[in-house]
Amino acid sequence: MAQPTLNDELRRYEVGEKLRALRLRKKLGLVELGRHTGLSPALLSKLERNKMFPTLPTLLRIAMVFSVDLDYFFADHRKHRVLAVVRRADRLRFPQDPGRRDSSFHFESLTFPVTEPRCQAYVATFHPVASGKARPHEHAGVEVIYVLSGELGVTIEATEHMLESGDAMYFDASVPHSYRRTGRSSCSALVFSVA
Known part of the structure; x- marks a missing residue:
């Protein structure tokens, strides 16, 4: 019973979607990203589809390729201030x-x-x-x-x-x-x- 709950909580961070967006922004294929990270294209595909969740060391390897911090994957970017009125x-x-x-x-x-x-x-x-x-x-x-x-x-x-x-x-x-x-x-x- 606990496993589905953990998976639901992990999906909430949308790590897979963020990983895919970074990869597409850099115009990298899964094979090319695999060469940069040392991870298999099959594993990267599972991560992007949220079929599997990365360990922190794995996520750090990916983050380093894209020059982002780990918090990039955990922050809710919708909560970032995109509008500010400065009096x-x-x-x-x-x-x-x-x-x-x-x-x-x-x-x-x-x-x-x-x-x-x-x-x-x-x-x-x-x-x-x-x-x-x-x-x-x-x-x-x-x-x-x-x-x-x-x-x-x-x-x-x-x-x-x-x-x-x-x-x-x-x-x-x-x-x-x-x-x-x-x-x-x-x-x-x-x-x-x-x-």
């Missing part, structure tokens, strides 16, 4: 101390508390800093800046690019870059970062 008063601010004199900007996150967002979006406010004094930073991916108001200098590889309200810029964010307000009036922009 102005609730935005996370970066840097944590926007009053620092050497800070040329602060960001307010538009994507927190979304879990695993596909991009990061911010409203940025830029502060006046002397040319060459803004601290460069870098991160993985690309960045898009759309200037909402004011004048902005974006320095990439020692070249400062001047942007005005309505201008946009796309660049490789793995290259050191910095921002600074160049005009007298306030300057803000939307910043999108995709890794």
Whole structure:
């Protein structure tokens, strides 16, 4: 009597469906996945059809091929937040101390508390800093800046690019870059970062 109950509980996680979706997304056949994991195509087929449930070491071998964590197979992806309303008063601010004199900007996150967002979006406010004094930073991916108001200098590889309200810029964010307000009036922009 206990066995059907255990199987029902294990099916609830839809491990087989998630495994199949990963395999198809990577355009792998069962034989090819078997070569990568060291598991037989017959076993992989049974796992995908929930005719058999993997041990944790077996599941870990599969997860490593697809570069996912084990929790990928156990999390209910329908419960992940795919919609979030971020109120102005609730935005996370970066840097944590926007009053620092050497800070040329602060960001307010538009994507927190979304879990695993596909991009990061911010409203940025830029502060006046002397040319060459803004601290460069870098991160993985690309960045898009759309200037909402004011004048902005974006320095990439020692070249400062001047942007005005309505201008946009796309660049490789793995290259050191910095921002600074160049005009007298306030300057803000939307910043999108995709890794």
